[in-house]
Amino acid sequence: MIVRRFLSGLFLSTLLVLLWIPLAAQDMKVQNLVVEDVADDDGTGLQISWEPLPKEARIIEYRVYRGISSDSLFYIGRIPVNPKTGVASDRMYFYDKSYNYFLDVRASGKLKKEKQQAPDSPLYQELPKDLSITGPMLKHYRILGVIPKKEFYYHTTKIEREAPAEEEAEGDLEEGEGEEEDEGPEIETYAGLAIRQLTMYKKLIPDHEYLYTVLAVDQTGKFLPYCEPQAGTPRNNAPEKTKEFYSVYVNDIHRLQFEWSLPLNNDDIRSHNVYMMHKDDLPVFQQYVAQLKQQEKNLLASKIDTSAVIPEIENPVENPAQRIFTRPTAYPYTSVKTCYVDMTQDENGAWAIQDEDNRINVPIDPEMMGDYLFVFSLIEYPDENYPGFETFSDPIVTKTISDADLPALPAITVEDKENDKGDYNTVFWGKPIVNLTKAVIISEDREEDEDGELIRSTIKKLLVNYETQTNKHFKIYNMYFDVFDKDGNQIDTVNEFYQDNKIKVSASNGYNLKDGVTISMRFKTNHDEEIGDDYVLTQELFFNDTSRSMEPGKLMHGAEIVDDYYYMITKQPANSANFREAKKLSGFMRQLDDTINYERSIFKGVSEYDADKGIVLVSTSLSVNYDYENEASISIPIYGSVLEEDKKDAQEIVDEYTAKRDSAATDAEKDHFQMYIDHYSAQLDNEILAKAAQIKDDKKRNHFIAKIREKAARNFKYRMIKSDGQAAFRMSEVYKDAKGNERFFPVSNWFDTSKWAMLIATIIFGGMVFFMISRARKGHDFYLRPIAGIEEIDNAIGRATEMGRPILFVPSMSGLNDVATLAALAILGKVAKKAAEYDTKLIVPCRDYIVMPIAQEIVKEAHYEAGRPDTYDKGSVFFLTTSQFAYVAGVNGIMIRERTATNFYLGMFYAESLIMTETGSTTGAIQISGTDAVTQIPFFITTCDYTLIGEELYAAAAYLAREPLMLGTLKAQDYAKFIILALVIIGTALSSSHLTFFIRAFPDK
């Protein structure tokens, strides 16, 4: 009978599985594959698109392949698809742009043909680690190697070889590398790295042709035929036009301010520029912009068709606008998007905008500002194929304001963040802010007519939510909310001694709050003298008829609308000449924890390789600092011999140019040679280079280099900008602390001072444990509160023995990382020993595979201790499943099949607790449970005979053992609870009397 049932069950299961298998998709190819250049980018992006196959094909993914010749295309990515819904759109898109994965240790060792392909198929799986295959591909891409710091400093192979004829590959984020002018073959030193030591990312190269194909995979895993490969060539385009550009002229300080936004693609932008022109020059400027566009078009046309004859631009015009500001971008970081230029007046009274460094000297008439137009431009990096396109914004007229119209800028303070691992600086400013966020009507009188229509309503009480923002300087003790009606009469006041982010507002004089209220907000802080009595924030609450609710208006500080401004924190590392954006924050914010990550990886361009040795080659030099005096980045090679060589070369150049300078005929020639002498002398005299050269051991020198480099990269100057987003901003000076330091380096801390209370509590508790243990050892008899659940354990085991049925022990649903599981296992030891003594079967189904072997060992040891090793059955402690409800089903099945007489549920439990205990209850088993899961305790109490609540679970093992060591800890727990309770009562009593000093003495967390 059973066999027949089993067979019919098996048949049904097989049928179910067969029913699932769908008809194989027809051999459908992806259609209309198109490869196009991505618009407005840096010439490294291609867009691949195709028509998706119909839903009926049950496609699970589209796989994309790329190659540089049609005979070998390598898998580069996939787009997963839901086979039930298919693809809703007409076309699917895959973007091959920016730096994305090229090769690392995860790649296959050998070249592998793609699955299910014919022998002549050009499709291969990912590029292999085998450099004899992947190496030749490197020159077709711009490769960026991301090398773990330690690998680059300490585990590279020094390789010397003849330098390649062409220039070094770009893509290296390091600056200032190699400035040799000498020509002819020379021996170059590289750092060699095995593939396992780095991850390579790639960018396409402008004007190189790439081939792509796509195939679909259906849900049976079948690879459908690939479509005909299509070629595409990425082209460098001019940057996209800036959409937002604002200007103000601050007439009393003769300052022009600008603010702008940046386009999406800005990787190749070299500089941000502002130009000025007279309104009359606009037609010529427009002609010039059109001319630039035409030049760009012509250049691209000549690249697409090299044989095409490109007509010359007729009557080219010069740009009539004059550059008044230029600044290099902070790439790869976010650039600052504001600037200002000051006008200067000469002795003749003529005004001009001057910047010697950038050779700017543009006359301007402050009285005629309305006659000028301003444009913003983005200029790309030029290269051998492209001149470096420039794109202009639409011209705008400046808005004239006065200095008083600019926002008031609070002073900033910068400090190393406390209690961190050294990866944050804290920047804070201003006074605390409170902002009303929501108002809920909690009491309303409604008058309705006979039909239930609302005639009139009076809002009597509101629950208003607020948010506070403060910084490390100001600690808010109390807040005072004064409520005024629309006529300015005070109708309520609320003192928030304990800030729970909500207040109740009611009208004392019968005023209908629906008519609108104004709430003014004041603070009591730890620095009341700095806050001042006049620091009041106000915000209105008005009734919205549509939503029939009270809504907060804008937050006001005097005449300033706080919401309308943002703060921008900018910073400059010691290894760069530029400030960059640290964070843009809303006008409510008062503090920024600026993340300053430790350097983990070094970024290097990769273009060379050695297939025999299986290594790729990268440049040996590293930018370590910035020489502000000579305006040059300082680079050091990681090999001592190269450093020596560089030094020798620099000395030779200095000697050579000194001789040339001395024999030069003109001052101009002398100046020219002197420039070179200064540059290379600066290298020779540089303190860091000199120190590095003194260290002979490569490892020690690289340790020194790493330290200097990290110090420079993580050492910042800070400034703050407060702006309305439309160029009305004020910028602070670089922050200097009391000692005059203007650079801030985050320090790694050895003790978290916010945890002193925790440490003291732990020490006190630990001391109490030791004290109680020693007392217990001396024979002191501790009174222990009787816990019914624990005392009944013996009886429950005895019951199972008498009935001749097994005991079930469920040892927690969580893993060993949960202390409750450890407590449950401690109890298991006692239960197993008793069960072994009574020769009663104990079943322990485990949900966690780490708990299982430990439970097995505990039960085994218990049998040995009981002197019954022969009765130990390893199969009685077993792994069931990790799935929550499958585990419940398994445990319930055991209860019903084995008819267990006693069930123990001890440890951590979740939603399954009730399902298990109710089943146990129906089988008539005596049930003892214990958990620290507060949400499950009620279920256990209602369905089990005895329940260990919370801490009783932890006490159970000690209670059962009755040993001094264990009892001592229990007693210490009781005394610790007494102390905590006393503190809670004192804190509650004092806080209720508005005496908050006691609770403030404890840390917030």
Added chain:
Amino acid sequence: MKRTIPLLIVIILGFTFVAHVFIPHKISQDFYFEWYLVWTKAMSPFLVLLGVMSLFMIHGTKIQRKAHNWQYSVFVFVGLIGTAAAGFIWGRQDGTPYMWIFENIQMPLGATMFSLLAFYIASAAYKAFRARSIEATVLLVAAIIVMLGRIPLGAALKIGIPETTTWILNVPNLAAKRGIALGVGLGMVATSLKIILGIERTYLGGGD
């Protein structure tokens, strides 16, 4: 030796992790995130293997011995091997046999077990709310108020039931929960201390 070495490991690492809580320094953070967590991840596949081996041993023995209800063990193997094979052969994406098994067998069965909870809650509530004593009566009244406060009817009665519900949940209920949590916290610390100091050694297997 069998117990001393593990005990030493526990004591040393126990104190190390206690120190880690108070030390934010990079060395301490790197020890935890770049050493401990990495090793934990590396070890877990081997531990899964232990679980799977246990399943094979228990159910293999049952089938071999033709133990009572041994047919269920066959289903365990069919499920275990079938699901694993489906995952290995066809992957785990949407539409693959593995996902079909997960969505059409595992999920409904899990949901079925979970749905039982609704009925069991009703039966547990009946047991709990029988007003056989003063405490049970208080519980019953509190439960009725909380239940009414969560439905529109409670608000419609206009006798402050939603407010009372909020008060019950935020004051006596929260106080009791925090009281339990306090005891649990201390119990955890005490248990951890016992383990670190080697007072509690049951987890090493057996009693002392």
